[in-house]
Amino acid sequence: MTSELYLLGFGPEGWGPVLARAGLMTLAVSLSAFLLGTVLGTLTVWGRVSGNPVTRRIAETYVVVLRGIPDLLVIFLFYFGGRQVVSLVGTALGFEGPFDISGFVAGMLAIGLISGAGQSEVLRGAYQAVPKGTLEAGRVVGMSRWQLFRRVTAPQAMVTAIPGMGNQWQSVIKESALVSVTGLVETMRQVSIAAGTTQEHFLFYTAAAVIYLIITTLSDQVFRMLERRSMAGYAGGSH
Amino acid sequence: MTNNLPAVSVKGLHKSFGSHEVLKGIDLAAHDGDVISLIGASGSGKSTLLRCIPMLEIPNSGSISVGEAHITPRDGKLSRADERTARAIRRDLGFVFQNFNLWPHRTVLQNVVEAPMIVQRRNKAECRDEAMALLEKVGLSDKADAWPNQLSGGQQQRVAIARALAQKPRALLFDEPTSALDPELVGEVLKVMRDLADEGRTMIIVTHEMGFAREVSSRTIFLHQGLVEEDGTPEQVFGNAHSERCRAFLSGYFDRA
Numbered sequence: 295m296t297s298e299l300y301l302l303g304f305g306p307e308g309w310g311p312v313l314a315r316a317g318l319m320t321l322a323v324s325l326s327a328f329l330l331g332t333v334l335g336t337l338t339v340w341g342r343v344s345g346n347p348v349t350r351r352i353a354e355t356y357v358v359v360l361r362g363i364p365d366l367l368v369i370f371l372f373y374f375g376g377r378q379v380v381s382l383v384g385t386a387l388g389f390e391g392p393f394d395i396s397g398f399v400a401g402m403l404a405i406g407l408i409s410g411a412g413q414s415e416v417l418r419g420a421y422q423a424v425p426k427g428t429l430e431a432g433r434v435v436g437m438s439r440w441q442l443f444r445r446v447t448a449p450q451a452m453v454t455a456i457p458g459m460g461n462q463w464q465s466v467i468k469e470s471a472l473v474s475v476t477g478l479v480e481t482m483r484q485v486s487i488a489a490g491t492t493q494e495h496f497l498f499y500t501a502a503a504v505i506y507l508i509i510t511t512l513s514d515q516v517f518r519m520l521e522r523r524s525m526a527g528y529a530g531g532s533h
Numbered sequence: 534m535t536n537n538l539p540a541v542s543v544k545g546l547h548k549s550f551g552s553h554e555v556l557k558g559i560d561l562a563a564h565d566g567d568v569i570s571l572i573g574a575s576g577s578g579k580s581t582l583l584r585c586i587p588m589l590e591i592p593n594s595g596s597i598s599v600g601e602a603h604i605t606p607r608d609g610k611l612s613r614a615d616e617r618t619a620r621a622i623r624r625d626l627g628f629v630f631q632n633f634n635l636w637p638h639r640t641v642l643q644n645v646v647e648a649p650m651i652v653q654r655r656n657k658a659e660c661r662d663e664a665m666a667l668l669e670k671v672g673l674s675d676k677a678d679a680w681p682n683q684l685s686g687g688q689q690q691r692v693a694i695a696r697a698l699a700q701k702p703r704a705l706l707f708d709e710p711t712s713a714l715d716p717e718l719v720g721e722v723l724k725v726m727r728d729l730a731d732e733g734r735t736m737i738i739v740t741h742e743m744g745f746a747r748e749v750s751s752r753t754i755f756l757h758q759g760l761v762e763e764d765g766t767p768e769q770v771f772g773n774a775h776s777e778r779c780r781a782f783l784s785g786y787f788d789r790a
Contacts, residue, residue, distance in 0.1 A: 427634035434587050435648035435700060436624035445651055449638045527638050527680035 298494055302501055309488045309498075316484035317505045323398060323480055324470045324509075327405035328463055334410025339418045353414070360411035366472050368408055373400035373476045397476030405473065409466050416458035420451035453524045460517035464510055471506075481505050538600060540565050540704045540735045541586060541626075546595035548581055548609075555581045556592070557759035563704060563737055568730045570746035570767070571739045573756035574782060579739045582756070583708050586737070587626050588619040599625050600703055624652060627697025631709040633689040635681040641668065641692050642677040648700045660699070667695040671725050687718030691725055704735040711742060743786050747771045755779040 304310035334356075341353030360368070373395065381393035424447055432446040474483035485502040489495040539562040548556040555578045563569050571579040584590045586597055588604070588611065596605040599622045604615050611619055635644050645664035649655045668674045671691040681689055690710055697705055707726065711719040723745050730736060730749045740746055746753055746767065753770040755763035755778075763770050763779040774780045 425634075425637075427630060427632050428636050430589055431628075431630065431634035431636065434589060434623055434626075434628040435696075436620045436652045438620065441651060445647065446636060450636075453638065524638075527640070527682060 298492075298497055301488075301492055301494060301497065309484075309492075312484055313481070313488070313501060313505065316479055316481045317509065319478070319480040320467065320470050320482075320505070321509060323401050323405070323473055323478065324463075324467045326402045327409055327470065328466045330402060330406030331409030331413045331462070331466065332459075334406065335413030335417050338410065338414035339421055342414075342418060343421065357411045357414055360408055365404075365408050365469055366475070369401060369404040369472055369475060372404040373397065376400050376403075397473060397478030400476055401470070401473030401478055405466055405469050408469065409462055412465065413459065413462050416455050416462060417451065419458070420453075420455035421447065423454045424450045449524075453521075453528065456517060456521045456524060460514065460521075463513055463517070467506065467509055467513070539563055539598070540567070540600065541737065542598040543582070543586065544596045544598075546582065546585060546597075547593045548578075548585055548590060549593055555759055556585070559595070559756075559759070559761060561754070561761070563735055565703075565735050566733045567752060568734075568736045568750045569738065570750035570753045571737065571756060572741075572743065572746055572753060572782075573762075576758075577756040578759040579756045580708055583706055583737060583739050586706060587623045587628055589628075597622065624648075624700060625703045627694075627700050627702035627705040629690070629693050629697050629705065629707045629710050631712050633681075633686070633693045633713070635689055635692055635696070637681050639681075640677070641673065641679050641681065641684070644681065644692060645696050645699050648696065653700070664695070664699055667698050668692070670698075670728075671695045672721075685718060686714045687721045690714065690722045694722075694725055694729075698729075704737065705729065707736065707738040707740070709739050709741065711740070743771070743783065755782065757782075 300307065301309055302313065338353040338356060341349035344350075376395045377393065380395050381391060384391065384393045428446055428450065429442065432442045437445065470480060471482040474480060474486070477483065479487075481502050485498040489498040492498070541561075541563040543559055543561040546556050546559040546561075547554070559578075559582055561569075561582070571582065573579045581590055585592050586599070588597070588606075591606050591609045591611055593609045594607070596603065598604075602618050602621045602625065604611075604618045604622065606615060635641075636647065639647065642661070642664055645667060646657075646660045649660040649663070650657055665674060665677065668677055671694055673688060673691055673695070676684060676688065676692075681692065684692065694705075694710075710726070711722050714722065719742070723742065726736070726738070726745075727749055738746070738750065748767075750767050753763075753765065753767045754761055755770060755774070755776065757776075757778050763774050763776045765774075770779065771783060774783070
């Protein structure tokens with residue numbers, strides 16, 4: 295097998311460039327899904343704590359549904375189901391077919407929606423950990439709701455949320471492999487192709503594992519750094 | 534015209550928590566330069582009254598005015614317009630909490646410049662200079678870059694006072710500012726407050742420090758079960774109160790002390 299390592303290189307027969315591109319695609323789909331999940335998760339927390347019974351119901355239903363069905367099913371629902379919906383709407387609006395929805399968009403929406411449910415749990419815990427007195431102090435100087443969120447709630451909640459959000463991010467990276475079923479050429483899809491073409495299954499799936507490990511390890515470093523930075527003021531004597 | 538308006542005025546204030554009526558119709562007016570101490574047993578409603586002024590608690594009925602801003606909540610709720618007025622009122626008041634409530638994710642200096650810079654959107658350099666001067670005034674200019682958690686309770690409360698002053702408030706409200714402090718730290722906070730009173734600041738102070746209330750305030754109000762029971766100069770309230778309850782409350786205090 296050692297002799298076959300050139301297959302992973304950047305030479306004429308090497309799969310290096312396409313694997314690198316696939317790794318970046320994994321990163322791109324994960325990042326967009328994670329950010330979508332952060333927005334959804336934040337909205338969900340807001341829906342739960344805002345005191346409006348309707349938004350609370352919607353938020354709770356969303357979390358229950360998304361946590362209760364398999365991730366792969368959600369992706370199928372968005373990719374195949376989404377295509378159907380798009381073509382129905384498109385035909386109704388009088389556009390010519392054929393209609394399609396990209397694997398990237400379907401994957402991002404599906405994983406984002408799944409991650410949003412998970413992130414909302416982390417963010418809710420973090421929100422509840424913000425000392426209520428600091429919120430009153432913000433209100434009493436005349437902050438608007440948005441200023442209060444941006445200047446007082448979010449920065450404090452982030453400190454508590456960072457480790458949990460790191461775990462959510464790891465999950466998103468791993469779930470992104472499921473998006474390969476849509477044909478999107480990310481890491482998982484690309485190594486399947488390469489393994490099939492060269493018949494070097496062990497080599498390429500090991501390479502994929504390494505790619506995922508590189509991404510998760512580097513991300514871990516980033517989250518650790520964020521955690522260290524955000525802890526300023528809490529450690530006492532660190533400044 | 535404006536000078537004749539009280540800095541802070543409260544009329545017919547009622548506040549209930551559930552079925553428990555805490556304030557049963559309170560009138561209070563603080564004119565510019567007044568230093569009013571609110572005293573009374575726990576549960577008398579003095580903290581609730583103070584918290585109603587910047588709408589940290591929404592009164593069930595009654596009205597609040599700060600300068601020209603006027604607000605009349607109904608059924609413990611604020612309309613959208615009321616909400617705007619409430620924010621204007623809050624910008625015009627400095628509030629000091631029992632538990633300091635500094636923002637732990639911001640340094641001492643950042644805590645002090647936050648309201649003028651972010652809420653009042655004033656010039657950054659100017660806010661910074663003013664904040665440094667205020668920290669100097671409360672004796673903490675060397676702590677500007679420290680984090681709140683690195684300070685003692687007394688120091689945190691002095692930062693909180695500087696933070697309230699940075700708003701250039703029409704009046705300062707203090708909610709039991711020394712009750713959460715270790716006894717040996719009470720003095721440094723009271724000294725800062727005494728200096729503010731000497732400067733002619735308008736202050737309303739909920740306190741259990743009877744000695745301080747007697748010496749520093751221009752007016753002392755004794756609350757009992759949600760009503761004003763005694764209202765007069767400290768000499769009169771502490772020396773010769775009309776109300777039997779007020780005399781009993783105070784004698785209980787000074788016997789213990």
